[in-house]
Amino acid sequence: MQYEGVLQKMQTEFGSPIQYYMIFENDFLNVNQILNKRVTINFIKYQCLNCGQDNPIYRQGFCRKCFFEIPSAGDWIMRPELSTAHLDKEDRDLAYEKKVQLQPHIVYLANSSNIKVGVTRKSQVPTRWIDQGAHEAIEIVEVPNRYLAGITEVALKDHVGDKTNWRTMLKNEIEDKDLIEWRNKLKQYIPEEALPYFIESNKETHLEFPVLQYPKKVKSLNLDKTPNFTGVLSGIKGQYLLFSDDTVFNVRGSEGYYVSLGIN
Template identity: 50%
Template sequence: MQLNTTLSKMPAYINGQVHYLLKTDNDFLKINDCIGREFSIEFVGEKYCASCGNQFTDLYRMGFCKNCFFTSPMAGESIIRPELSRAHLDEEDRDLAFEKGYQLQEHVVYLANSGGLKVGVTRQQQVPTRWIDQGAAQAIILAKTSNRYEAGMIEVDMKNHVADKTAWQRMLKNEDAEVNLLEEKERLAGLLSADLQHFVCDDNEIHSMDYPVEHYPTKVKAINLDKNAEVKAVLQGIRGQYLIFEGGGVLNLRGHTGYRVKISF
């Protein structure tokens, strides 16, 4: 079968195991069903901005053209650095209506085990999607806040004690750390600045994610469609936003947002 699509982040849901959907031009592909089969992705040389939708020879960052990266509220600084949020002060960065809708809602600060312990921030409505996107094996909520700025300030404080980046190579080799998330929550909550302590929540549920992977590689090599336009191998699994191929090649679909491809299996 052959399908055409412009790559973007895969939606996912949990039904026992994590299930992924790959958006195509006309439908969604239940890509879990392709695991164990030869799977081909061929980049056809076209790239489209995730914001304006126009075609470009190259994209700047995060799937955006250069203009949209510097002007679209979807690429504003507070998206990557929550502590820079200003909507709670009624101050605009790029589009105040968008920023109020995005920033002025409940957020959580969480601890996750994704190749090692890390801290992160997400909107409450993005639980557990954010954890799945990062390939976390387990996660626990450390704190709950009423807006993005508050969550960002907690994350900044926590980054003095714990990483804030996913160890993607370890995660894709299934080398998750031996860590007790409840104990780490208690330890890190005790290190939080006094003026932020009241955000720590009593929700101590540990959330576990089971990814559809038949075989984890011992070594991983990132696939870049700009350098190698086609990848064709047995699909051995999916974790985070990565497709894991036989031989250790891994393709970050989110990192190729906007790339126009042909898919065959």
């Protein structure tokens, strides 16, 4: 089988295990179905996810020019507390910012390598947790806009982590935690504006990833340094492809790279 196209983050479907799909312009691939098969990845060119030009990718699948101009790459994406659409203030494109920022957002706890706090749109639950490789997660608050979620995350970061150790996550060196206990313990630190949105009673969500073998010593594949790679696919976790030789490939981190995929 042969596939070709620009890489974008894998689409997912919640299940036991989670189903993964790579979507190309004229085709799609259920990645679960190629576990234990030999996969060849060949980097062909760049293709910016915004302008489509063959320019080096800067961040988030965009070339440098697009990254600093388009509304979907504004600072408030990574730092929700900088959101201003609720004040009717524009960053790059107010109509776009209102569409994204003025909708229900979730502040959550996820456990992938450790417990961390995060923010996502309500519509992205549980997709966001899947993308982070979390094996368990729970909502803390559901607020009506991104700003309130952002200031809540900032307040809680003083008491719980906000980063994932991706190597630990990929090696599956995990420890189950009582997220309900953590949620209740953190309630006292939620800002006053967000406290009415605290979720009093809910359960943890548990996630199962399609992995036959976890890497023992993680080796990251960088297409700029290694444009051609062949390995046997042994699992999928987060947005990573795991190979039997301990190589891992971050699909989301390689958005905007146009590749060919050979499977046999």
